[in-house]
Amino acid sequence: MIFPKRLVLVLVLLAASLPGLTDTASAQIVAIGASNVAGRGVSSSDAWPAQLESMLAAKGRNVHVTNAGISGDTNAGMLARLDSAVPEGTKIVLLDEYGGGWNARRKGQGDQTAELAAIKARLRGRGIRIIPMWWNGALRNYLQPDGIHFTPEGHRLVATKMLPSVSGAIR
Numbered sequence: 001m002i003f004p005k006r007l008v009l010v011l012v013l014l015a016a017s018l019p020g021l022t023d024t025a026s027a028q029i030v031a032i033g034a035s036n037v038a039g040r041g042v043s044s045s046d047a048w049p050a051q052l053e054s055m056l057a058a059k060g061r062n063v064h065v066t067n068a069g070i071s072g073d074t075n076a077g078m079l080a081r082l083d084s085a086v087p088e089g090t091k092i093v094l095l096d097e098y099g100g101g102w103n104a105r106r107k108g109q110g111d112q113t114a115e116l117a118a119i120k121a122r123l124r125g126r127g128i129r130i131i132p133m134w135w136n137g138a139l140r141n142y143l144q145p146d147g148i149h150f151t152p153e154g155h156r157l158v159a160t161k162m163l164p165s166v167s168g169a170i171r
Contacts, residue, residue, distance in 0.1 A: 027170045029053075029065045030086045032078055033096020033133060037069025039155065041144045046152035048133075049094070051159035052166060059163075061170055069096070075115035082122055092169050093123050094162065096133045129169050134161040 031037050031049040039047025044067070053065040068085040070077065078085070086093055097116060123130055142154025150158065 027061075027063045027091045028087070028089050029063055029092045029094065029166065030068050030090050031065060031094040031096075031133070032068040032082075032085055034069060034073040034099030035071035035148070036099055036150050036158075037067065037094075037096045037133065038071050039067070039069065040071045041146070041149045042152050042155060046155055048150070048155040048158040048162070051156055052094075052162055055159055055163050056167060056170075059167060061167060063170060065094075073099070075119065079115050079119050079122075082119060086123065086126075086128065090126075090128055091171075092129045092131060092166065094131050094133055094166070095119070095123075098133070098135055131162065131165050131169060134158050136161070 031052075037047070037049065039050075044050060047067055047069070049065045049067040049069070053063065056063050056065070068081075070081075120130055139150065139154050139157065142151045142157060143149065144151055
C-alpha cells in the first residue's frame, strides 16, 4: 500500500506549506503608531516591534508582533484604520501614545486627547489589552541625524524596556 502512504505524505507537506495552517502563535500582538513604530530610517528588522518579537522568541514565547506603524500618522489616522490594522484575534496592542499626537499638533489637526481616548475605548471594547509604547528622555541619546527618529539602538532600547510588560501580558 505505497500509494496511501505517499498520498498522506503529500497532504502533510501541502498543509505545512499553506500560510496560517501551521501558525501556532499563542498571542497576536499589534504595534500601532507613527514613524517610530514603523521604523523610519532603519531596516524593518531593526524596528522595535521586530526586535521585541525576537526577544520574546528567545524567551520561548511563541508570538507574532505585527508592525502597524505608518510614518506621519496621526491619532485620527490610527483611529480611522484601527479595525483593519488590528485584526480579530489580536490579544495585545502596543500603542504609540505620542507620535500620532505629535504629528497632529505639528500639522495643526484634531483633538489628540479625544482621538487617543477613542482608540483605547474601541480596543478595550474588543477585549484587547493595551500596553503603551515605552518612552523616556534617554531616547534622545538614540536619535538619527533628523533628531526625531530612533537609531537601531534606540529601537532596541524600546523593545528591551517593553519586554517585561509584554511578556507578562502573554497568557
